Amino acid sequence: xxxxxxxxxxxxxxxxxxxxxxxxxxxxxxxxxxxxxxxxxxxxxxxxxxxxxxxxxxxxxxxxxxxxxxxxxxxxxxxxxxxxxxxxxxxxxxxxxxxxxxxxxxxxxxxxxxxxxxxxxxxxxxxxxxxxxxxxxxxxxxxxxxxxxxxxxxxxxxxxxxxxxxxxxxxxxxxxxxxxxxxxxxxxxxxxxxxxxxxxxxxxxxxxxxxxxxxxxxxxxxxxxxxxxxxxxxxxxxxxxxxxxxxxxxxxxxxxxxxxxxxxxxxxxxxxxxxxxxxxxxxxxxxxxxxxxxxxxxxxxxxxxxxxxxxxxxxxxxxxxxxxxxxxxxxxxxxxxxxxxxxxxxxxxxxxxxxxxxxxxxxxxxxxxxxxxxxxxxxxxxxxxxxxxxxxxxxxxxxxxxxxxxxxxxxxxxxxxxxxxxxxxxxxxxxxxxxxxxxxxxxxxxxxxxxxxxxxxxxxxxxxxxxxxxxxxxxxxxxxxxxxxxxxxxxxxxxxxxxxxxxxxxxxxxxxxxxxxxxxxxxxxxxxxxxxxxxxxxxxxxxxxxxxxxxxxxxxxxxxxxxxxxxxxxxxxxxxxxxxxxxxxxxxxxxxxxxxxxxxxxxxxxxxxxxxxxxxxxxxxxxxxxxxxxxxxxxxx
Amino acid sequence: xxxxxxxxxxxxxxxxxxxxxxxxxxxxxxxxxxxxxxxxxxxxxxxxxxxxxxxxxxxxxxxxxxxxxxxxxxxxxxxxxxxxxxxxxxxxxxxxxxxxxxxxxxxxxxxxxxxxxxxxxxxxxxxxxxxxxxxxxxxxxxxxxxxxxxxxxxxxxxxxxxxxxxxxxxxxxxxxxxxxxxxxxxxxxxxxxxxxxxxxxxxxxxxxxxxxxxxxxxxxxxxxxxxxxxxxxxxxxxxxxxxxxxxxxxxxxxxxxxxxxxxxx
Numbered sequence: 001x002x003x004x005x006x007x008x009x010x011x012x013x014x015x016x017x018x019x020x021x022x023x024x025x026x027x028x029x030x031x032x033x034x035x036x037x038x039x040x041x042x043x044x045x046x047x048x049x050x051x052x053x054x055x056x057x058x059x060x061x062x063x064x065x066x067x068x069x070x071x072x073x074x075x076x077x078x079x080x081x082x083x084x085x086x087x088x089x090x091x092x093x094x095x096x097x098x099x100x101x102x103x104x105x106x107x108x109x110x111x112x113x114x115x116x117x118x119x120x121x122x123x124x125x126x127x128x129x130x131x132x133x134x135x136x137x138x139x140x141x142x143x144x145x146x147x148x149x150x151x152x153x154x155x156x157x158x159x160x161x162x163x164x165x166x167x168x169x170x171x172x173x174x175x176x177x178x179x180x181x182x183x184x185x186x187x188x189x190x191x192x193x194x195x196x197x198x199x200x201x202x203x204x205x206x207x208x209x210x211x212x213x214x215x216x217x218x219x220x221x222x223x224x225x226x227x228x229x230x231x232x233x234x235x236x237x238x239x240x241x242x243x244x245x246x247x248x249x250x251x252x253x254x255x256x257x258x259x260x261x262x263x264x265x266x267x268x269x270x271x272x273x274x275x276x277x278x279x280x281x282x283x284x285x286x287x288x289x290x291x292x293x294x295x296x297x298x299x300x301x302x303x304x305x306x307x308x309x310x311x312x313x314x315x316x317x318x319x320x321x322x323x324x325x326x327x328x329x330x331x332x333x334x335x336x337x338x339x340x341x342x343x344x345x346x347x348x349x350x351x352x353x354x355x356x357x358x359x360x361x362x363x364x365x366x367x368x369x370x371x372x373x374x375x376x377x378x379x380x381x382x383x384x385x386x387x388x389x390x391x392x393x394x395x396x397x398x399x400x401x402x403x404x405x406x407x408x409x410x411x412x413x414x415x416x417x418x419x420x421x422x423x424x425x426x427x428x429x430x431x432x433x434x435x436x437x438x439x440x441x442x443x444x445x446x447x448x449x450x451x452x453x454x455x456x457x458x459x460x461x462x463x464x465x466x467x468x469x470x471x472x473x474x475x476x477x478x479x480x481x482x483x484x485x486x487x488x489x490x491x492x493x494x495x496x497x498x499x500x501x502x503x504x505x506x507x508x509x510x511x512x513x514x515x516x517x518x519x520x521x522x523x524x525x526x527x528x529x530x531x532x533x534x535x536x537x538x539x540x541x542x543x544x545x546x547x548x549x550x551x552x553x554x555x556x557x558x559x560x561x562x563x564x565x566x567x568x569x570x571x572x573x574x575x576x577x578x579x580x581x582x583x584x585x586x587x588x589x590x591x592x593x594x595x596x597x598x599x600x601x602x603x604x605x606x607x608x609x610x611x612x613x614x615x616x617x618x619x620x621x622x623x624x625x626x627x628x629x630x631x632x633x634x635x636x637x
Numbered sequence: 638x639x640x641x642x643x644x645x646x647x648x649x650x651x652x653x654x655x656x657x658x659x660x661x662x663x664x665x666x667x668x669x670x671x672x673x674x675x676x677x678x679x680x681x682x683x684x685x686x687x688x689x690x691x692x693x694x695x696x697x698x699x700x701x702x703x704x705x706x707x708x709x710x711x712x713x714x715x716x717x718x719x720x721x722x723x724x725x726x727x728x729x730x731x732x733x734x735x736x737x738x739x740x741x742x743x744x745x746x747x748x749x750x751x752x753x754x755x756x757x758x759x760x761x762x763x764x765x766x767x768x769x770x771x772x773x774x775x776x777x778x779x780x781x782x783x784x785x786x787x788x789x790x791x792x793x794x795x796x797x798x799x800x801x802x803x804x805x806x807x808x809x810x811x812x813x814x815x816x817x818x819x820x821x822x823x824x825x826x827x828x829x830x831x832x833x834x835x836x837x838x839x840x841x842x843x844x845x846x847x848x849x850x851x852x853x854x855x856x857x858x859x860x861x862x863x864x865x866x867x868x869x870x871x872x873x874x875x876x877x878x879x880x881x882x883x884x885x886x887x888x889x890x891x892x893x894x895x896x897x898x899x900x901x902x
Contacts, residue, residue, distance in 0.1 A: 051775040066696060067762050069802055070704040086782065122776070129778035131771045131831045133795040140785025159795060164703055168798065172770035179766040187759065210751060239698040273639070273671045276680050279700045349639070383722065386671070386730050449775045497686050499679070543686050548653060549694055549752045552686065 003256075003607055003622040006410040007111035012628050016115045019411070020454050024461030031056035034460050035219040037204055039191050039246055041068030041174065043167055043441060044424025045225030047448030050173035053182035055453055060217055061174070062189045062206055064241050069171045072227060072239035073444060076163025077284050078147055079155035080127075080441040082120035087144050091152040093117045098629060099150060100439060103329075104404075104432020105581035105597060106631050107259070107605070109624065111411060112429050119446040124156055126449055130169040134158050147286070147437045155438045160284060160376055166441055170448070189215070190554065193478040194222065194250040194420065201250075201420035202468045205478045207486075209554060212547040214479040216470040221419045221456055224250060225448070228403035228425040230263065232562045232569065233514070234506020236400035237269060237282040243558040244565050247407055247426055255415040256607040256620060258408035258428035260565070261573035264435055264582045265515050266401035267333035270384050271353035275503070280399035281384060283377050285437065288326045288333070290361035290370065291394065293317050295354050299344030305355055305393045316340060329634075331434060331515075331582050331595070334398035338515045341397075353395035362390065398515060402440060404431045404582070405572075408607040408622070412455035413447060416607075418463065421456060423447035428605065433581025486546050489556045494539030498556045501536050505559070508532070509566055513573050518586045526570045530614055533563040564613055571608070575619060578602040590633075599631050639671045642734040646681065648693055649741045654750050660739070670730035674717060675700060675707060677729055694753040702726040702866060705801030708808070709754045710741040715805035715864040723803065723866040743808035746851040747815070758804045760850045761818060767846035768839040769822045771831050784830050797824035799867045806861035806869075812853030817861035819843050820877035821869050827880055837888030840880040 008019040026034070034057050038049045041063040049061040063071065085091040097117040101108060124142070128134065134156050135143040147155040158165035177183040189206040192214070196202065203218040226246035230236035251257045268288065270281045294315045296308055316336060318325045328336075337354045340346060347353050362370050367390055371378070378389050385395070406428040407415045413429070414421050424444040431439065508528050512521035536559070544550040578598035579588040588596045604621040611617050644665040651658030663685075668677050675697050682692035698706040702723040709724055711717035717727045732738070740754065748756040798821070806817040823840055826832030832839075855874055862871045884890065 047775070054774045065698060065704070065706060066758060067705075067802065069762075070698055070706050072699060072704070074704050075699045075701055084781070121781075122778075124781045125778040126773075126775060128781040128784075129771065129773045129831055131794075131826050131829050133791050133798050133825065133829065136786055136788040136791045138788050140787050141782050158798075161703070161795075161799065164801075165795075165798060172765065173773075173775075175762060175766045176770045176772060178762075185762075187762075239704065240700060241698050274669055276669065276672055276676050278673075278676050278679055281701050383726055384673075384728065386728065453775065497683055499683060541686060543689070544691050549755060551694055552692060 001416070001609065001620050003408070003620055004410065005109060005111070005622060006412055007109060008411065012110065012114050015111050016118060023454055023458030026457045026461040028056055032058065034058065034221075035060065036221050036223060036456065037217055037219040038062070038223045038225060039204065040071065040225035040227060040426070041171070042071035042073035042225060042227055042424060043163075043170055043444030044426070044448040045071070045223070046167065046170035046174045047445050048223055048225060048423055048452045049183050050170060050177050051449050051453045052456065053177035053180070056182075059177070059183045060186065060219065061183055062186045062191065062204075064188065064190050064209065066187055068174060068185065068187065069168065071167060072242055073167045073441070074164045075237070075239065076441055077160045077282070078286070079145070079157035079162045079438040080123065080166060080445070081147075081154050081436075081438040082124045082156060082442065083117055083154060084121055084124060085154075086142060087153045089152045091154050095152065096120060096154065100430065100436060101432070101629055102632065102634070103436040104434050105595065105634065106432065106599070106603070106626065106629075107262075107580055107624065108430055108432035110626060110628055115451070116430050116443060116446050119450045120442050122450055123442060123445045127166055127169050130172060132158060132165045132169045150436070163441060166445065170445070190557070191226070191246045192249065192482040192557070194253045194417070195474050195478050196253050196417060197468050197472060197474050198466065200418045200465065203470070203475060205475065205482055207482065210549050212545070212550065214483055216475040216479060218468055218470050218472070218475070220460060220465050221421065223421045223423060223452060223456070224407065224426050225423040226426050228406065229260070229565065230400045230403050232505070232566055233400045233509050234502050235272065235277060235280050235510070237266065237280050240279060243561065245558050245561045248561040248565050250407060250415070250417065250420060252610050253417065254610070255417045255420055256408040256609055257405070257568060258605050258607045259405035259433070259572065260569045260608070261513070261576060261583050262404035262433045262581065263400060264330065264402040264404060265334040265398045267330055267337060267398045268356065268396045269399035270381065271348055271395050271397040272350060281380070282399065282401060283381065283396070285330065287356060287374060287377060290373070291326065291356040291358050292360060293326050293333070293337075293354055293356055295340045295345040295347060297345070305347070305357070314345070331584065335515050335584060337396075337398055348395045353397045355393040356396045357393040358389060359393070400514070402435055404428065404433060404435055408605065412458065413451055414455070414459065419459065421452060423452060433583050485560070486553065486557065489540065489542045489553065489560070490544075490546055492538065492540050492542065494541050496539050497541055498552055498559050501532065501540060502555070502559045502562070504532055505529070505562060505566060509569070513569055516584045516586055517573055519574070522570055522574050526567065526574070529563065529567045529570065536560065536563055568608055568617055571617060572606055575606060576602060594634070597633070639669055641667045641669055642729065642732065644668060644732060644735075645737040647737065647739045648753070650693070650753055651750055653752055658750070668729050670728070672729045673700065673725055674711070674727040674729065675725045694755050696755050697725060700725040703801060705803040708743055708803045708805055710743065710808060712739055715743065715808040716866050721866055721868045723801070743804050745804070745807045745813035747813065748804060748807065756804070758802070760852070761802050761804065761815070763850060764815065764819055764843055764846050765822065768835070768842035769826070771826060772835060786829055790828050794825050794828040797821040797828070797869065797873050800869055801867055803866065805864045805866060807852065809860040809864035810853065811858055811860065812856060814855050814861070815847050815852040816855040816874045816877065817865065817869055817871065819847055820873040823877045823880055824873040827876070836880060837884035838890050840877065840884045841888070841890055844881055
């Protein structure tokens with residue numbers, strides 16, 4: 001299979017303009033003849049649904065929550081980047097493009113990333129017009145802050161709730177189109193299959209989570225915006241209902257899955273406190289601006305932190321990275337915390353935590369000064385842990401946070417199945433092997449508001465699409481398959497709960513395919529995952545029936561997919577013979593223990609083709625060609 | 638410091654809409670005080686599954702207090718006893734060993750029962766559909782800084798916009814009123830210049846929709862404000878009332894002078 005990125009030629013700045021001109025248009029009267037399905041109502045799905053409906057298409061939108069406003073985009077705290085250059089500090093579209101490409105460690109497509117930077121400014125305009133209450137200066141103009149190691153202040157924010165406010169903006173636009181009759185909203189539905197007819201994506205099967213009914217929906221194109229797959233690790237900062245199922249089932253129907261090994265770990269999360277733990281909570285990494293990270297020098301030192309004298313503390317980030325200190329990028333901070341804990345220097349009841357100490361900052365700025373900056377974060381920390389961070393150092397540990405991999409898409413955001421488009425975190429496209437802070441919100445909204453409305457028109461206007469309805473045998477076949485799988489899950493009545501299996505899978509993935517990876521561990525995981533999957537299908541206990549709200553069954557369905565998907569992640573991790581961004585293989589590192597890329601042989605997107613459960617997938621490579629940026633080694637010394 | 642406690646739970650169990658519900662009693666043993674309330678329910682559910690019983694159904698997703706999915710009434714209080722805290726962020730250290738907890742769904746005429754602690758809050762979506770937005774299509778927006786917004790206005794709008802749509806205000810209100818939810822949305826939008834052109838139309842439409850859906854009126858009990866996990870102020874209800882009055886007396890909509898610009902749908 002030849003992967004054609006369809007990235008247009010010509011100058012980098014002119015590519016998107018030219019492409020839009022070359023795309024076929026659908027005339028306004030014809031738009032209402034097309035049905036489009038959108039799965040997911042996060043930033044990408046909600047913005048796409050609303051915009052496509054505004055253009056005149058008939059849209060059917062699906063989400064698993066009870067309301068589209070609850071998608072996990074809502075949990076993003078920090079902000080959204082744009083190249084407005086309002087502070088006049090030297091930002092530009094080019095700089096945002098370059099920072100994103102470099103931050104991704106040169107594993108993303110130049111043309112896509114440049115378009116993202118170009119679109120970023122329109123997103124801010126759109127959100128402000130919708131009434132998103134961004135932070136403002138006293139003069140009434142928009143405020144910016146710097147974020148995630150960027151040297152310019154280009155991040156727009158709404159307190160610590162930027163994701164929520166942007167999602168509400170998109171949700172309002174979506175609700176307006178529901179009222180106008182252009183979007184039909186289907187909440188509490190979970191996609192269980194993609195329906196492909198004559199090689200084209202023509203619909204989906206969803207399970208109604210209240211009635212348990214399988215419902216068929218036909219359309220002229222399908223847009224997947226179902227988020228990332230961080231919950232393969234069991235514990236992550238993702239919402240509990242986050243899943244890979246939509247993507248995985250499309251993958252099994254022929255959509256290639258790209259770079260699944262690229263998963264991001266956030267360094268400042270609240271540590272795990274017990275086996276019952278259901279999820280992890282992130283605290284903004286802005287805390288590292290004033291907090292100092294340390295561990296006791298003596299492994300196993302059980303003294304209370306305030307009793308450990310300065311001479312027995314190791315401020316390891318300041319020691320190892322004198323110029324960036326506590327502000328090293330996410331991946332470097334995370335790996336170092338793990339290294340300390342692996343050496344037995346971890347703190348807290350589990351030994352998997354490091355201190356983040358504000359004592360010096362409090363001495364310098366006073367309690368009030370720190371409260372003003374971080375009051376809400378300190379409050380959140382105290383609410384969860386019961387400890388007062390003004391008096392005793394915080395404990396933090398890294399957690400899975402975002403997944404850069406996803407279904408492979410071309411420049412039009414179309415997967416390898418014609419008519420199946422993939423947006424937001426669900427696709428692989430813009431962040432390479434590491435996403436920069438405040439860039440996820442930007443990409444989700446860029447895809448939904450400003451890319452898909454053009455490119456889907458190009459597809460619909462330029463493709464012959466024969467009449468297909470829900471009575472087509474392909475729908476019945478898909479629904480039958482999904483019903484059978486559910487019947488099977490309910491009939492096993494084994495000894496272990498779904499959560500139990502999920503926790504086991506998470507442990508395998510976190511230990512062997514987490515912050516740092518090496519071949520022996522990966523090979524062990526490769527053996528253990530199929531065995532665990534086999535046991536799952538023989539020994540899982542899913543209570544209840546298929547014909548009403550059954551949350552255990554929902555989870556079982558998702559874990560079944562994770563148990564297949566995890567194997568692909570391991571395969572991808574093993575095949576990439578380098579370290580890059582968040583993918584750190586200990587065999588490929590510099591003398592200073594930094595990620596060592598191999599641009600000669602590994603400058604490609606790994607796109608995997610499904611060949612059957614338990615069968616080795618086929619790797620297709622899309623070479624990455626850099627015409628405009630010079631590849632450089634990251635250094636934070 | 639972390640310790641473990643034992644609790645007795647009396648949980649509302651109801652198989653489906655229109656079916657008879659009862660309180661079932663469960664023992665929650667060895668509950669770590671570091672657990673969240675929902676993690677405690679997870680532990681009880683795991684035990685129920687092992688006993689061959691149906692686990693307790695409850696809505697939840699982000700578990701960090703922002704998505705608005707979760708919510709139950711605990712000992713008579715929506716989201717439980719901690720001020721400004723969603724159920725998922727309520728931790729077990731706030732309960733005593735040996736305590737009995739009564740756990741019920743958010744009950745209101747406009748929220749239909751689905752199962753156990755799960756109710757249908759789609760009426761909130763319908764209120765927003767009736768006018769809780771600014772009518773701007775993608776690509777129509779002017780440059781973001783072309784309309785300055787006073788910082789204090791933006792802050793006030795943000796205070797109101799922090800609503801997570803969980804429904805605790807409705808569950809806590811003796812009249813099952815949605816005035817705090819709707820008032821917060823009205824305030825968020827009318828405090829910003831972008832939301833002003835449609836202010837009158839929005840206030841009239843949203844009030845009408847609220848009534849139609851079976852939400853009660855506000856009689857100043859302030860229970861909503863006390864239960865709100867985001868501590869949304871009832872001053873938003875006062876602003877909503879002002880907007881409604883203004884719209885009723887002086888707006889073009891009310892005086893039968895609908896303009897073309899108003900007919901955006």
